[in-house]
Amino acid sequence: MKISIGNDHAGPDYKKAIVKMLEEKGHQVTNHGTDTTDSVDYPDFGHPVAQDVENGNADFGIVICGSGNGINMTVNKHQGIRSALCWTKEISALARQHNNANIISIPARFTSIPQAVEMVDTFLNTAFEGGRHANRVDKIACS
Known part of the structure; x- marks a missing residue:
């Protein structure tokens, strides 16, 4: 599997x-x-991950920032991305099962x-469960 981080x-x-x-x-x-721990801007590191996933150069993405929120908001600006901010393994499982998330934000x-x-x-x-969840996921994207 190809992963972008x-x-x-x-x-x-x-x-x-x-x-x-x-x-x-x-x-x-x-x-x-x-x-390094030198201060940087999280969008500079989130956008390339989102682009990798959008373009098919990665199967999934992983993004990390202090709160997880800023970088999560950044990658979710990309049309083909469904990034989930996760803080437990249970939430990360549900993000895949119910939301077909393709990026995890930590x-x-x-x-x-x-x-x-x-x-x-x-x-x-x-795995994504599909079924009733597929209809909901299809409604996430804006045209």
């Missing part, structure tokens, strides 16, 4: 742990995030690194 200054350690897990499982990872200042790794693993291994 991006993070601001709140997420380098989260990204490193997530990328390690993904690569150990044989996934191909494209890193658009910063590797709040680095409100989750632990092991929790974030677990959420990503759950997200990537949970």
Whole structure:
């Protein structure tokens, strides 16, 4: 599976742990995030992830910032993106099952690194249920 990841200054350690897990499982990872804690602007790292997913260069995306909100808002500006802000593995599963989310947004200042790794693993291994949820997901996009 191809995964695109991006993070601001709140997420380098989260990204490193997530990328390690993904690569150990044989996934191909494209890193658009910063590797330092020097202050940066999260949109600069979120837009490339959204573009990768939109263009089919990645199957899924992962974005990380302090609250998870700013980078989540950024990627959701892209028409083909359904990004979900998640803070538990249960929410990450529901984001896939019910919303067919294709990007997970992680709040680095409100989750632990092991929790974030677990959420990503759950997200990537949970299928969209379709059915009644498909009609709802189809209504999300604006023309």
